[in-house]
Amino acid sequence: MIRVLVVEDDFRVARVHAEFTERVAGFQVVGTAHSAAEARDLIVSSNPDLVLLDNYLPDCSGIALLADLDVDAIMLTAAADAASVRAALSAGALNYLVKPFTAEQLADRLSAYARYHARLSPTGGQVGQDEIDRAIRLLHEGDRPGAPKGQSAVTSRLVQDALRAADGPRSAAEIAAELGIARATAQRYLAGLAQDGKARMTLRYGASGRPEHQYEAPGG
Structure with a gap:
C-alpha cells in the first residue's frame, strides 16, 4: 500500500x-x-x-x-x-x-x-x-494528452458547440440534457475536451459541500 x-x-x-x-x-x-x-x-x-x-x-x-x-x-x-x-x-x-x-x-x-x-x-x-x-x-505513462480513444468527432463537436453557446459554465448533466445523450457520455467528452485544452473545467460546491465539475469554452 x-x-x-x-x-x-x-x-x-x-x-x-x-x-x-x-x-x-x-x-x-x-x-x-x-x-x-x-x-x-x-x-x-x-x-x-x-x-x-x-x-x-x-x-x-x-x-x-x-x-x-x-x-x-x-x-x-x-x-x-x-x-x-x-x-x-x-x-x-x-x-x-x-x-x-x-x-x-x-x-x-x-x-x-x-x-x-x-x-x-x-x-x-x-x-x-x-x-x-x-x-x-x-x-509518465499517465500523462495522457487529448481525448480518450474511440470518441466520435461529431459528438465532440456538438459538445463543443453547446459550451460555446452557453451563457455560463455547464455541468455534464446539463450538457447531456441539452443534447439528449447519457450523462456519462457527456462527462467523457467534456473531460476529453478539457484535457485537450478545448474546454475549461472549474469546480462548483453545492450545499452538501461535494464539488461538481463545470465546463465552459476557453475564455468563457
Whole structure:
C-alpha cells in the first residue's frame, strides 16, 4: 500500500484530492496538511511514500517546501506558469498536475507512480540502466494528452458547440440534457475536451459541500 499525504491549504479541495486518491487501488491517504509546518510534522509522524503538494500554502510555497523534503512528491496546483513548473521539477517533483483536474487525470498519474515505485522500490538494490530507463517511462505513462480513444468527432463537436453557446459554465448533466445523450457520455467528452485544452473545467460546491465539475469554452 502506498501511503499518501495531501498538502493543500483549502480544506474542501484537500478533501476532494483525498477522495480522488482513495479511489485508486493500492493508495491510502494517511493525513491531510493545510500548511507547510503541518506537512513537516505529518511527514515525520505518518511516514508517507508520496506527497500530493499544492504550491500556494499560507506559510511557505509548496516548491520551497519540496526542496527540503526527502519524500516523493507530485505537485497539484493552480500555478501554471513556466517558471513555477521548472522550479518544481528542479526541486524534485516527479509530476505536475494543474488544478482543476478530474479524478481520472489524477488516477492516471497515481497508477503510473505506483508502477514506477514498484520498479524502483526504496528497499531495492542495484539496478541497471535499462531498469532506470523503464522506471522513468513508467512514471509518465499517465500523462495522457487529448481525448480518450474511440470518441466520435461529431459528438465532440456538438459538445463543443453547446459550451460555446452557453451563457455560463455547464455541468455534464446539463450538457447531456441539452443534447439528449447519457450523462456519462457527456462527462467523457467534456473531460476529453478539457484535457485537450478545448474546454475549461472549474469546480462548483453545492450545499452538501461535494464539488461538481463545470465546463465552459476557453475564455468563457
